Amino acid sequence: MIASLDHLVLTVADPDATVSFYCGILGMEKVSFGEGRLALAFGTQKINLHRAGHEFEPKSACPTPGSGDLCFLLDCSLAAAQARLHDAGIAIEDGPVARTGATGPIRSLYIRDPDANLIELSVPDPA
Numbered sequence: 001m002i003a004s005l006d007h008l009v010l011t012v013a014d015p016d017a018t019v020s021f022y023c024g025i026l027g028m029e030k031v032s033f034g035e036g037r038l039a040l041a042f043g044t045q046k047i048n049l050h051r052a053g054h055e056f057e058p059k060s061a062c063p064t065p066g067s068g069d070l071c072f073l074l075d076c077s078l079a080a081a082q083a084r085l086h087d088a089g090i091a092i093e094d095g096p097v098a099r100t101g102a103t104g105p106i107r108s109l110y111i112r113d114p115d116a117n118l119i120e121l122s123v124p125d126p127a
Contacts, residue, residue, distance in 0.1 A: 007039070007046045008070075010117065011063035015049050017114040022047070025088050026072070026121075042072070068117035071101065071108070073124075078107055081121050085111060093118075098125060 012018040015038055022028040028040040028047075037056070040047040050056055055063050074081055078096050085092060095109035105125040113119050 005045055007048055009048045009050055009060070009063075010068055010115075011050045011052050011055060011060075011065050012115050013052050013065045014114060015051050018049055021114050025085070025090060026119075065115040066117055068113075068115075069120075070117065071106075071120035071122055073101070073106075073122055078109060078121075078123055081109060085109070 010018070019030050019038065019040065022040045023030050026042075028042045031039040031041045031046060033039060038049045040049065048056075050059065050063060052063065052065050082092065082096075090111055093110040093112065096107045097110075099106050099108045099120070099122065101122060101124070103124075105127065106122040107125045108120045108122040111119050111121065
């Protein structure tokens, strides 16, 4: 039944810090919609942002900043991503490491966003 992911929601402590990180570091695009709502767009998907304590209804049962674990596919090499992260002062927690993605083997780096969500940055691994 499911064809693809349209969007997901992250509950965040500081929407401005989140937008700065995802747009400035990861290259997403800030989108404003509705009545003051914020989202991060990339490809054909988006991440809607809910400020902790001010979530939009309906919402998850326990919206909490820092509870996310997300994996993104890169449009550059892991080496280029590592260099960009290093230049931005973003610590790499793990990687490059081999993992299994939705469509096969991937190589990944792990970092944290401003809310300490685990962010996996990956490329297909042909090996």
